Amino acid sequence: MSHSTLVCHEAWGTDPSFSWLHERAAITQQVGRVSKDGSTLFVTMTPICGHFTCMVGNKLGYSSATYTAAPCESGGRGMMAAVVCLVLLLLVCGGVLAFLLWRYRYQT
Numbered sequence: 001m002s003h004s005t006l007v008c009h010e011a012w013g014t015d016p017s018f019s020w021l022h023e024r025a026a027i028t029q030q031v032g033r034v035s036k037d038g039s040t041l042f043v044t045m046t047p048i049c050g051h052f053t054c055m056v057g058n059k060l061g062y063s064s065a066t067y068t069a070a071p072c073e074s075g076g077r078g079m080m081a082a083v084v085c086l087v088l089l090l091l092v093c094g095g096v097l098a099f100l101l102w103r104y105r106y107q108t
Contacts (some may be wrong), residue, residue, distance in 0.1 A: 003038060004042075004043045004048055005041070005042055005043070006020075006040070006041040006043060006052055006054070006067055007039060007040050007041075008020075008039050008040070008041075008056055008065060009039065009055045009056075010063065012058075012060060013058040013059060013060040013061075014058060014059075015058050015059070016039075016056050016057070016058045017038065017056070017057050017058065018034075018037070018038030018039050018054060018055070018056050019038065019054075019055045019056075020034055020038070020041045020052065020053065020054055020055075021051075021052070021055070022050055022052055022053075023050045023051055024049070024051075024053070027041065028067030029101045030045060031043065031044070031045050031046060032044045040053070047070070048066040048069045048070075049069050049070050049071060049072035049073070050068075050071070051066055051067070051068050051069075052066065052067045052068075052069070053065070053066045053067075053068075054066075
């Protein structure tokens with residue numbers, strides 16, 4: 001599937017104005033595009049993740065609805081874990097080497 005469609009309706013009043021957010025920020029081209037009347041969001045990002053919020057307002061007031069997809073993975077988490085593991089491995093190896101050198105020096 002290349003995209004998904006999210007539709008927002010208002011059931012009261014006239015002359016609605018729609019706006020869409022993804023993770024509390026305005027929709028960007030990387031996420032998708034909004035229809036001319038604003039009521040429909042064509043999501044093109046893959047995988048589809050995060051929170052999509054439709055806000056609709058008119059002269060009677062405002063309302064919003066949120067669609068929640070799977071959480072978006074942060075790209076830096078895997079790299080950060082790898083760096084932490086590498087640093088810990090280097091510290092352990094350095095400690096073992098220092099111990100062996102200390103033991104060799106005072107055993108002879």
